[in-house]
Amino acid sequence: MDLTNKIAIVTGGATGIGRAISLNLASLGATVVINYHSSSQKAENLVEEIKSMGKEAFCMKANVANFSEAKNLIDTTIDKYGKVDILVNNAGITMDTLILRMKEEEFDKVIDVNLKGTWNCCKHVSKQMSKQRAGKIINISSIVGIIGNVGQTNYCASKAGVIGLTKSLARELAKRNVCVNVVAPGFIETKMTENLSDNIKNEYIRNIPLGRLGQPEDIANLVAFLSSHLSNYITGQVINCDGGIVMY
Numbered sequence: 001m002d003l004t005n006k007i008a009i010v011t012g013g014a015t016g017i018g019r020a021i022s023l024n025l026a027s028l029g030a031t032v033v034i035n036y037h038s039s040s041q042k043a044e045n046l047v048e049e050i051k052s053m054g055k056e057a058f059c060m061k062a063n064v065a066n067f068s069e070a071k072n073l074i075d076t077t078i079d080k081y082g083k084v085d086i087l088v089n090n091a092g093i094t095m096d097t098l099i100l101r102m103k104e105e106e107f108d109k110v111i112d113v114n115l116k117g118t119w120n121c122c123k124h125v126s127k128q129m130s131k132q133r134a135g136k137i138i139n140i141s142s143i144v145g146i147i148g149n150v151g152q153t154n155y156c157a158s159k160a161g162v163i164g165l166t167k168s169l170a171r172e173l174a175k176r177n178v179c180v181n182v183v184a185p186g187f188i189e190t191k192m193t194e195n196l197s198d199n200i201k202n203e204y205i206r207n208i209p210l211g212r213l214g215q216p217e218d219i220a221n222l223v224a225f226l227s228s229h230l231s232n233y234i235t236g237q238v239i240n241c242d243g244g245i246v247m248y
């Protein structure tokens, strides 16, 4: 895979899965715009790490849940590099609890970042990619957006919403040669899952056919494929990367 001369934006690109995606796209030759919200030091360190590999990167603060900040992220990238070839909507949060205890704000916040944030960035990049008659949008959902999960009514609703959004946008942009797909990770070892007790982790592992939790690089490899010309005939798909938990 060769992504030389490609311009990629990765939201929430400084930590966890986003970090692995940013590094992988850069190692394949892409110039990576690393979006962050609170992790400024991590984003700056990652830019330095990518530059030390002889590749180009740039980091930019934006709250993707905010319509105008998301617009500014896309517009600044276009001003600086003249185009956007790849958008990875990876930024996401959890605020888990049972619905009986969940506050309205905890529902709204998770929907705002995970679903509205994805829509905001898709909305602002669609005009440019349509004009280019080329582009790859990869939205990071989750297998729990397909199968549900106790304590995650807000998160699962947001991630299921990302799937519907993706399929609709894939149909809207197909004539412009823009491919829009979902990557649905299973349980991946990041900050998001580090607080799970060993008991819960072992229980998850028992239910994973491949017998291990995933690594951020497992997701990054699939994102790289969907960012490359090798996936030019794939759009509107939900591709699970979960060690076999969900099988249709």
Ligand code: NAD
Pocket: 011, 012, 013, 014, 015, 016, 017, 018, 035, 036, 037, 038, 039, 062, 063, 064, 065, 089, 090, 091, 092, 093, 113, 117, 140, 141, 142, 143, 184, 185, 186, 187, 188, 189, 190, 191, 192, 193
């Ligand atoms: P993470 O917490 O390391 O990454 C999330 C990133 O999003 C962080 O850098 C965070 O600062 C950023 N972010 C949060 N709110 C933001 C906002 N408003 N604007 C911009 N950036 C914001 O966790 P992760 O596990 O790497 O998660 C990455 C993505 O993968 C998320 O969308 C998550 O829902 C999804 N996912 C993770 C798992 C898992 O097991 N870790 C499983 C399924 C899906």
